[in-house]
Amino acid sequence: MRPDGNVDRFNIFSIHGWAADRDRPQGTVDVEIIQNERLVATVPARGVRGGVMEAFWFNPFECLAYGENRFEVRFAGTRTLVPHGRATLYYDVHSGPRFATEDPMARSKARWRGSEAETSLTWGSVMTGDSFIDAVAEHVDFARLPGQKILEVGPGYGRLLATLLARGHAYRSYTGLELSEDRVRQLGEKYGDARTRFVWGDATSDQVETDCDLFVCSATFEHLYPNLVATLQNVQRQLAIGAWACVDFVQLDPEMLVSEAWFETKDSGGAFVRVYARAELERLFTGCGFEIAGIASVSPGRGPGGEIINRILVCARNAGAPVAVTPSPRPAAPRVAFAEVDVADVSRLWRGLRQLRDAAPFKPVMDRISDRPAYVALKRRLSTLLRGRGGF
DSSP: OOEEEEEEEEETTEEEEEEEETTOTTOOEEEEEEETTEEEEEEEEOEEETTEEEEEEEOOGGGOOSEEEEEEEEETTSSOEEEEEEEEEEESTTHHHHHHSSOHHHHHHHHHHSOOOHHHHTTTSOOOSHHHHHHHTTTSOGGGGGGOEEEEEOOTTTHHHHHHHHTTOOOSEEEEEESOHHHHHHHHHHHOSSSEEEEESOTTTOOOOSSEEEEEEOSOGGGSSSOSHHHHHHHHTTEEEEEEEEEEEEOOSTTOOOOEEEEOOGGGTOOEEEEOOHHHHHHHHHHTTEEEEEEEEEEEEEOTTSOEEEEEEEEEEEOOOOOOOOSSOSOOOOOOOGGGOOHHHHHHHHHHHHHHHHOGGGHHHHHHHTTSHHHHHHHHHHHHHHHHTTOO
8 A cells, every 4th residue: 555645624623635545546545533542433535636536524523522632644444644644623612712703603693693685595596495395205295294294494585385385285384493583574474374484583492393294494504503413403302203304405525525614704694604424414313313214415406607506405204212412512621619629729829820920031921921811811710719718
């Protein structure tokens, strides 16, 4: 084997690069992702790069531990590192804001709370729900729909509902949960009736239905920060056992291998976008208690430049299994109970900080950081503890 490759990107949402065996130019290789000396994933390097299948992606977010995460990317079955395949990713309460340059949860929702033009909601063009409903019909028996309840998250301008109505599909009830108050008003004026209602709320936390038979969602789950888990768990609680969940996602490559995430620039809307690989979707849906019936590529139409928009559609049934994944699987930062604080230790730390601040070799450095928020907060906490426990 003559290994070749490079890791081009390391961040909390993406480990990306390429790997090849120059002794087998037509073959492909796998890479192993090692975290803190433990194998966490084996990833195929089969994405297209420069016309050759050798690119790989891995999203480390769900396996990050609080604090230091030492990663290595190796050629599978060997101890050989992919060039630039070693990095340490730190995760703490500040990692998300650093990645988003502000509160990531607030930023991920800001764009969708407004009242955008319809074209801005679907890739620059107004589209129908035809291809989505066609693909869902391969699994869901629409003949039974008249007696069933439908839940949709992020109905946008109502394209999935419009397709159902245009095709004459009746239903017992339809509830659309929408983050934009203005869109709720518009949708209610256009489609609202005794069986059809729209609710203003947040799909991650709000529960608006019970025992629904069909859940549909398009062009929404990829914008959930940091991942889809909390919302999918919340949706599952509103579904009947055996109910269908049909959700689509961004598709950037035919093999469904790309896995990465980013925030758009503010000029482009500022939204969070997460691209899931097929293997990730299988793991997350299964972990949330669903049995996957099919994963397929669908195209809702073309963008304003004529480009074909491709989506990954997941169709799964609610198995009612216990939830096995968490929205943020990293353990929380350790917290020390007030009663456990040793006054003598805190006093020594306080004196040490003062001595360090005044020590000649370190004074220029300490002068630069003494007004930093973290340093100020530490001093305030220590001062409060000492005053409260008689340390002065």
